[in-house]
Amino acid sequence: MSDIEARVQKITVEHLDVDAAKVEPKASFIDDLGADSLDIVELVMAFEEEFDIEIPDDAAETIQTVGDAINFIKERQS
């Protein structure tokens, strides 16, 4: 697991109160991890804070799975 993946997993676990094992790239925040729309807004804010990036609202709407988040952050950081 890369550093980015580990940090995304940690933040997701903290915010959604789920088992780390469930936080895999194909997991959907809403369908698999029990998040609602407000949770997602909060998660995106936490990713912005952690990785010091800005995730615009239209981009945030495309982040449905843990993998989506990891990929978005990787692109921004590269």
Next chain:
Amino acid sequence: MMRRVAVTGLGLVTPVGSGTREEPWQGPWKALLEGKSGARRIDERFDVSDLACKIGAPVPREGDLAFNADDWVPPKEQRRMEDFIIFGMGAAEMALADSGLPLDTEEQKERTGVLIGSGIGGLDGIAQTTQLMNEKGPRKVSPFFIPSCLINLASGQVSMKHGLKGPNHSVVTACATGVHAIGDAARLIAFGDADAMVAGGTESSICRIGYAGFLACKALTTGFNDNPEAASRPYDKDRDGFLMGEGAGIIVLEEMEQAKARGAKIYGEVIGYGLSGDAYHVTAPAEDGNGGYRAMEMAMKRAGVAASDIGYVNAHGTSTPLGDEAELRAVERLFGSDADGLVMSSTKSSVGHLLGAAGAIEAIYSLLAMHDGICPATLNLDNPSVETPINLAAKEPVEKQVDCVLSNSFGFGGTNASVIMRKV
């Protein structure tokens, strides 16, 4: 024909201790009768160096009778609720456990509502988030900011936790909130809109902006920073303002025949409720106490009782120079010759002023006075500022069999409410 309303469950989160699911009120009630004070320095909560009042009556989070938020709300959820909601969640669950109210069927859930109020709700959250926004910009504001601060979210969160689908309502009438919540909830049952209601008040305003604001109104005590337990002294000539408390009082109200049929423990019946406005001043009470007089008179008329039937009055008595005497004179005027022998005390001398929760915890104290035949004391009453034929229960509780009680709460804006309850 109006239906009768019973009180079948109580829950207390107070500065002298909190209840549990097994003993929802016993611990804090015993502490009150023992003359415990919740007053202390609040330096650990926030910077008080530049505040004229450095004391308060916070809810204990450790030690005997501590309130442990984790017992009532999962840690993840706590970040999304200001303390007033968490206190309300705790007290509501205690009261529901105490009542044993059946909530198994869809119909039972749809016939049970929630009406919990607060004076100022998430005041600290609003202040902190405003500062965050000003420093870091609007995109740093949490999606949970609004629902963590809104006053009616105490009712909302309680309804979600317990699946209560009846009327979901709230009250905001400053320091009269708790009595208005109980009185209005009782009417929803009396009118047939619900068969049971979870009702009361909750407050968590012990924060810098809360102190700054009330200090600017000249409402808080400032002369007892080195002797906190002496600060709340209703009717005493040295009183100099109220002591800020926090916490929640929640009761379960239930239609009388349903409560009797299921063999519920009945603490009392809500028989009278009166409301009035002073139309006088934003913070000061009308000096003749006329608003309070009319609220009490209306409640007695509704209850169909005479002054001589009422054995105990839990006073609003906040320990402010103007308010205490105005209320005392109004009670004397209303009770006439029956004032002689009446017991009236201010439990704010122990727990401070819980603002929107005050009326609800004081209604609970009134019910328990009736339940146990003992009226709680007015602590620190060394030298009454005026003479009165009323027994103010100075420094010691008064043992007295009481069949009918009255509780008063008056708030900023000149809002007054009184509730009368009797033994069943």
